[in-house]
Amino acid sequence: MSLYTIPFRPPCPIIACRVSSSLAVTLPSPPTATATAAALPSLTCALQCPHFETCSGCTHEFNLHRPIIVEEATDFFKSLGVSDFTFDSCRLWGWRCRAKLAVRGSSENPLIGLYHEGTHNVVDIPQCKAHHPNINAAVELLRQGIRELNIEPYDEDQGTGDLRYLQMAVTTYNTSLPAAERYRNGRVQVSLVWNSRNEKSSNSDKLNALANFLWRNGGPRSNLHLIHSVWANFQTSTNNIIFGNRWRHLLGERDFWEHVGGIDISLDPSSFGQANTRAFDNLLRKLHKYVPYGASVADLYAGAGVIGLSLAANKKCRSVKCIEINKESKPSFEKTIDRLPNSIEGSISWHNTDTSIDPLSWVVGSDVIVVDPPRKGLDASLIDALRTISSHKVKPSFKSSSSNIKEEKRPWILREKERAKEASVQVGRETALEDPQSLPQTLIYISCGWESFKKDCKALLTSKCWHLEKAHGFNFFPGTQSIEVLAVFKRSLKKKKTRKEKKKQL
Numbered sequence: 123m124s125l126y127t128i129p130f131r132p133p134c135p136i137i138a139c140r141v142s143s144s145l146a147v148t149l150p151s152p153p154t155a156t157a158t159a160a161a162l163p164s165l166t167c168a169l170q171c172p173h174f175e176t177c178s179g180c181t182h183e184f185n186l187h188r189p190i191i192v193e194e195a196t197d198f199f200k201s202l203g204v205s206d207f208t209f210d211s212c213r214l215w216g217w218r219c220r221a222k223l224a225v226r227g228s229s230e231n232p233l234i235g236l237y238h239e240g241t242h243n244v245v246d247i248p249q250c251k252a253h254h255p256n257i258n259a260a261v262e263l264l265r266q267g268i269r270e271l272n273i274e275p276y277d278e279d280q281g282t283g284d285l286r287y288l289q290m291a292v293t294t295y296n297t298s299l300p301a302a303e304r305y306r307n308g309r310v311q312v313s314l315v316w317n318s319r320n321e322k323s324s325n326s327d328k329l330n331a332l333a334n335f336l337w338r339n340g341g342p343r344s345n346l347h348l349i350h351s352v353w354a355n356f357q358t359s360t361n362n363i364i365f366g367n368r369w370r371h372l373l374g375e376r377d378f379w380e381h382v383g384g385i386d387i388s389l390d391p392s393s394f395g396q397a398n399t400r401a402f403d404n405l406l407r408k409l410h411k412y413v414p415y416g417a418s419v420a421d422l423y424a425g426a427g428v429i430g431l432s433l434a435a436n437k438k439c440r441s442v443k444c445i446e447i448n449k450e451s452k453p454s455f456e457k458t459i460d461r462l463p464n465s466i467e468g469s470i471s472w473h474n475t476d477t478s479i480d481p482l483s484w485v486v487g488s489d490v491i492v493v494d495p496p497r498k499g500l501d502a503s504l505i506d507a508l509r510t511i512s513s514h515k516v517k518p519s520f521k522s523s524s525s526n527i528k529e530e531k532r533p534w535i536l537r538e539k540e541r542a543k544e545a546s547v548q549v550g551r552e553t554a555l556e557d558p559q560s561l562p563q564t565l566i567y568i569s570c571g572w573e574s575f576k577k578d579c580k581a582l583l584t585s586k587c588w589h590l591e592k593a594h595g596f597n598f599f600p601g602t603q604s605i606e607v608l609a610v611f612k613r614s615l616k617k618k619k620t621r622k623e624k625k626k627q628l
């Protein structure tokens with residue numbers, strides 16, 4: 123797992139150009155496109171971050187509301203017959219609610235931030251403009267703690283030191299505040315990646331002292347209640363993987379709640395969570411429009427099942443199956459399920475398995491397939507299954523096979539068939555009211571990797587099995603050239619050959 127390249131700046135004046143998150147329209151090109159282009163670029167939607175160029179998080183300083191890649195995406199979709207591609211600019215600063223940061227340097231001068239491009243030198247980014255301001259505030263508190271308690275940052279060359287990485291996740295869901303104040307007052311779940319095997323190791327006193335420091339100075343009894351909770355993750359491996367497989371909740375609330383897509387969701391620090399909470403909410407609300415009421419849905423690459431559960435609640439799906447490889451997402455899924463309205467009657471299940479193994483078994487029997495793969499795009503076996511779906515007459519087995527197992531470096535990832543079966547969760551009716559032979563009519567592809575999306579999209583379209591109906595972009599990562607895409611494909615019905623065509627063939 124690589125360190126999320128990213129960024130920010132603390133309680134600074136937020137620049138006036140915040141493009142409305144509800145403005146899901148194609149924005150006009152910036153006014154610099156004329157002869158005045160040679161003049162200084164407009165600062166209205168500029169990053170204005172002191173760390174730009176030293177930090178690898180942001181690659182673009184100007185026109186944050188419209189990354190250059192949007193032009194390419196517009197042309198790409200137009201060439202495929204979709205001329206109404208929309209782009210939602212979302213929040214431009216302070217959008218990152220989830221950050222993984224490296225800790226290096228010394229206890230007197232800790233460096234907390236991201237690697238300088240192409241190196242393992244950490245750049246301190248106390249004023250990052252992408253981070254939610256309270257992430258920066260929590261980082262500053264932690265920096266103070268490191269100095270006061272003489273905590274040693276990790277030394278990669280020697281393998282020594284105490285604190286390796288941090289994960290900061292902001293919950294903006296606090297029902298005791300008016301809705302308009304919740305985002306600004308978000309609280310931070312701090313995960314300290316500690317260089318020891320477990321909580322009994324020799325440096326655990328320091329870990330507890332640092333956690334107590336954060337809680338005393340940022341917890342409910344401090345002047346500013348900034349810290350939601352403190353967790354420890356234990357990691358001693360010398361590779362680049364950020365997290366080890368042992369997590370401990372130390373202080374504060376154990377459960378972390380957020381409200382997106384019309385539901386309360388729980389996210390443990392070990393589960394995948396979207397970094398841009400607000401933009402994700404916009405995307406989910408758009409997604410709802412493409413799923414018919416009562417549909418049966420397969421949510422592939424589901425994480426803690428946020429997409430599937432949001433659909434179950436909002437579209438009264440008759441069945442939702444979530445497929446996810448990381449077993450750590452299961453407790454979050456279960457907690458979210460517990461808070462769903464009682465009125466949900468359909469069948470909901472979460473399966474801890476690899477989508478790439480026997481993908482047809484998840485695809486057949488569903489009306490709508492939602493895929494939200496990692497940046498590298500869809501697994502080849504899933505692409506194949508989708509490309510040939512119309513010619514399949516398959517009885518879904520709802521079983522995974524242990525063949526095809528790929529090498530997996532992350533120890534907490536579960537890939538064994540038997541354990542996968544045990545790790546499934548079923549809520550509601552056991553047998554869904556779905557036609558086991560029916561084929562999906564709709565495929566919704568959510569992508570954070572533009573290059574892999576283009577490739578997968580072309581592979582789907584050249585099969586003639588699918589055509590593209592709609593596409594929307596979301597500014598999930600302002601300051602970069604990455605966008606999140608939501609593309610809606612419809613299955614092409616095979617045209618019956620006319621007598622004339624049949625004759626011609628003979």
Ligand SMILES: C[S@@+](CC[C@H](N)C(=O)[O-])C[C@H]1O[C@@H](n2cnc3c(N)ncnc32)[C@H](O)[C@@H]1O
Pocket residue numbers: 394395396422423424425426427428429445446447448475476477478494495496497501570
């Ligand atoms: C971009 S995240 C999306 C998660 C979720 N849809 C959400 O929005 O919270 C991709 C997810 O796919 C999972 N994943 C990666 N490869 C997988 C595979 N072969 N089978 C199932 N899940 C996989 C990752 O663990 C991760 O949770």
